[in-house]
Amino acid sequence: MSLRVESLSHTFKSPASEPRTVLAIESWALAEGDQLLLRGVSGSGKTTLFNILAGLLRPTTGAVYYDSRSLYALPEEARDRFRARQIGYVFQTHQLIGALTALDNVIMPMAFARILPPSAWRRRGLELLAQVGLADFAKYPPRKLSTGQRLRVAIARALVNDPRLLLADEPTAALDEVSGASVMDLLQETCQANNAILIVASHDPALMSRFSAVIDLRGGMLVEPEAVTT
Amino acid sequence: MMYDLALSWRNLRARPIQSVIPVIVVALAIALSITVLALGDGAREGIIEASDPFGVLVVGPKGDGQQLVLNTILLQGLPLGTIPYDIYETLADDPRVRLAVPLAKGDNVAGAPVIGTNAAFFELRTAIDAPPAFRLADGEIFDEDFEAVLGSRAADALNLGLGGTFRVGHGFEQGLEDDIHANVYTVVGILESSGTPYDTAVYTTVETVWRVHAPMAGETNPFAVDTGGAADRLTSILVQPVGFAEQNQLWQEFYAGTEAQAAFPGQELGALFDLLRQAEQILGVVGYLVFGIAALTVFLSIYGATLSREREIAIVRSLGGSRLHVFRIVIFEALIITLAGSILGRAIGYGAAAGIASVYSAQSSIPIPIRYLGELEAVLWLLPVGVAIAAGLIPAALAYSVDVVEKLTPA
Numbered sequence: 001m002s003l004r005v006e007s008l009s010h011t012f013k014s015p016a017s018e019p020r021t022v023l024a025i026e027s028w029a030l031a032e033g034d035q036l037l038l039r040g041v042s043g044s045g046k047t048t049l050f051n052i053l054a055g056l057l058r059p060t061t062g063a064v065y066y067d068s069r070s071l072y073a074l075p076e077e078a079r080d081r082f083r084a085r086q087i088g089y090v091f092q093t094h095q096l097i098g099a100l101t102a103l104d105n106v107i108m109p110m111a112f113a114r115i116l117p118p119s120a121w122r123r124r125g126l127e128l129l130a131q132v133g134l135a136d137f138a139k140y141p142p143r144k145l146s147t148g149q150r151l152r153v154a155i156a157r158a159l160v161n162d163p164r165l166l167l168a169d170e171p172t173a174a175l176d177e178v179s180g181a182s183v184m185d186l187l188q189e190t191c192q193a194n195n196a197i198l199i200v201a202s203h204d205p206a207l208m209s210r211f212s213a214v215i216d217l218r219g220g221m222l223v224e225p226e227a228v229t230t
Numbered sequence: 231m232m233y234d235l236a237l238s239w240r241n242l243r244a245r246p247i248q249s250v251i252p253v254i255v256v257a258l259a260i261a262l263s264i265t266v267l268a269l270g271d272g273a274r275e276g277i278i279e280a281s282d283p284f285g286v287l288v289v290g291p292k293g294d295g296q297q298l299v300l301n302t303i304l305l306q307g308l309p310l311g312t313i314p315y316d317i318y319e320t321l322a323d324d325p326r327v328r329l330a331v332p333l334a335k336g337d338n339v340a341g342a343p344v345i346g347t348n349a350a351f352f353e354l355r356t357a358i359d360a361p362p363a364f365r366l367a368d369g370e371i372f373d374e375d376f377e378a379v380l381g382s383r384a385a386d387a388l389n390l391g392l393g394g395t396f397r398v399g400h401g402f403e404q405g406l407e408d409d410i411h412a413n414v415y416t417v418v419g420i421l422e423s424s425g426t427p428y429d430t431a432v433y434t435t436v437e438t439v440w441r442v443h444a445p446m447a448g449e450t451n452p453f454a455v456d457t458g459g460a461a462d463r464l465t466s467i468l469v470q471p472v473g474f475a476e477q478n479q480l481w482q483e484f485y486a487g488t489e490a491q492a493a494f495p496g497q498e499l500g501a502l503f504d505l506l507r508q509a510e511q512i513l514g515v516v517g518y519l520v521f522g523i524a525a526l527t528v529f530l531s532i533y534g535a536t537l538s539r540e541r542e543i544a545i546v547r548s549l550g551g552s553r554l555h556v557f558r559i560v561i562f563e564a565l566i567i568t569l570a571g572s573i574l575g576r577a578i579g580y581g582a583a584a585g586i587a588s589v590y591s592a593q594s595s596i597p598i599p600i601r602y603l604g605e606l607e608a609v610l611w612l613l614p615v616g617v618a619i620a621a622g623l624i625p626a627a628l629a630y631s632v633d634v635v636e637k638l639t640p641a
Contacts, residue, residue, distance in 0.1 A: 047639070056548060057635045077552045084550020093640050095545045099244030111233040112550035118233070157549070 001164035004029040008062035023220040035198040040217035046201040084112040088158030090168040096142040103138035128156035238562035256571025259524040264579025272598040283363030290466035295493035305427040312463035326476035331468040334439040337398040342384040346439030369419030375438040379419035381429040427595035528621035536625040544637035556629040564622030568614035
């Protein structure tokens with residue numbers, strides 16, 4: 001699956017303040033299997049771009065295409081189903097559901113994607129938890145897991161439907177160097193194996209060497225990085 | 231759909247106190263309705279069953295027809311007074327009457343009423359082709375004065391068997407030793423259970439009742455006899471006319487007369503049922519109020535829970551859950567609460583009704599069968615579903631309209 005963005009902009013409107021345009025991308029495309037590091041300071045529009053790419057936030061102008069399909073031309077329910085089946089999203093704050101166990105959190109996207117039958121959900125969920133090193137923590141609620149473990153549950157959840165696009169927002173922010181490297185290995189290897197697009201939003205300089213494609217988001221616009229430090 | 235249901239269940243389990251309280255309130259609302267309805271139904275059914283063998287006319291002194299019927303058929307309250315025995319003789323010889331049964335009350339054995347009657351009593355039937363309603367389990371029907379036949383419950387309560395002897399006390403309730411008559415009765419028969427208040431009674435001849443009270447002649451004794459015995463009296467007479475027309479003729483004759491009245495048990499009990507129905511209606515209003523409170527409790531629980539987990543709803547949406555999914559999850563939560571309350575309420579309601587019925591039956595001797603409410607049950611299943619939808623609608627709409635991006639953005 002390829003990704004293409006055209007004339008994309010997003011403006012936040014608030015009755016209390018002037019409209020604020022946080023994103024303005026003329027044209028941008030990624031091919032199947034591409035892996036991209038998206039850099040940008042806090043407030044540069046990374047999360048807004050991710051939300052738009054995930055079909056969660058309708059852009060003010062422009063369009064997002066997956067292959068030839070315009071994401072926002074789809075009815076909302078079809079867009080929800082598309083997101084469940086094709087997009088994995090690792091949130092910066094993990095966003096696990098406290099009332100569910102680690103395994104149930106991982107199973108949830110399968111229930112909405114309906115790719116596998118319900119009888120296969122548990123096996124697949126356990127498989128993913130084992131893949132992120134949490135086989136023994138399946139029954140744990142998120143509150144009993146460490147920050148790193150919660151992140152790995154969030155990664156397992158994002159990968160469980162073999163998405164064609166994986167969005168990871170600051171995945172290493174709360175981890176030490178070794179754990180961060182391990183998480184990045186997992187994300188990159190899985191996407192490579194699935195030939196999926198991987199976009200990692202991070203300002204962690206340690207990640208620069210891992211990506212052949214790096215792009216900066218500055219003032220809502222995508223620009224080539226001025227300097228690459230490794 | 232099943233996944234949404236499972237998710238609702240897990241959400242409820244994650245906040246046990248908030249979930250259990252509305253379940254209890256719904257259970258109490260259902261329990262109250264079921265207890266009232268089941269007891270009302272049981273009382274009606276019990277009274278109908280208990281009055282079944284006693285024919286279509288009760289003849290007794292002029293006065294409150296309902297009191298006459300309740301005392302004669304259900305052994306409740308006091309007799310209105312007495313009527314001359316010759317009314318019975320006239321009725322017994324009347325070709326319009328299939329069966330006439332004399333009843334003379336006035337004594338008790340340790341609280342069990344003593345009823346003076348004759349062999350006709352043991353011919354009472356619920357229908358012409360039905361077996362007698364009062365059948366001997368053991369022994370025989372009394373033949374001589376001071377021989378007695380015991381109802382099944384009376385035999386148990388008095389702990390008497392065939393050949394056993396006892397003395398009777400004056401009046402309708404167990405009183406002082408001074409009230410006990412000197413005559414000794416002998417048990418000659420014990421009846422099978424009839425499922426009527428008459429199971430608690432002791433039967434003897436009418437003449438026995440008169441003889442027991444003979445020494446009291448001249449006093450204020452309902453059965454006081456003069457020396458010639460012409461003033462022999464009864465408390466009431468059960469009459470089974472041969473047909474509908476004869477029944478109406480007899481009623482009109484008594485209505486026009488001055489000595490006695492004839493009352494239709496069906497009509498008098500119907501008036502009693504009307505009173506019962508009015509009481510049910512009043513309690514029904516209370517039931518609706520309790521249901522309103524239950525709906526409000528469910529609403530507050532679900533609404534509070536929905537408000538406090540908007541972020542989690544946004545997560546569900548971000549993972550591909552549609553607006554319809556989150557709407558359904560909230561409605562299912564309300565449904566699970568109300569249906570759990572309904573099931574619990576049924577257990578409490580039928581249990582309480584059975585308990586109250588058992589205590590009241592033991593006290594009053596009127597059977598109160600607690601039955602499944604049938605058609606009303608359907609309403610009592612649908613009502614909680616309505617409560618769930620009404621209480622869950624606003625919280626579900628709130629979940630439906632959660633702004634996913636806003637709720638997922640760290641504060």
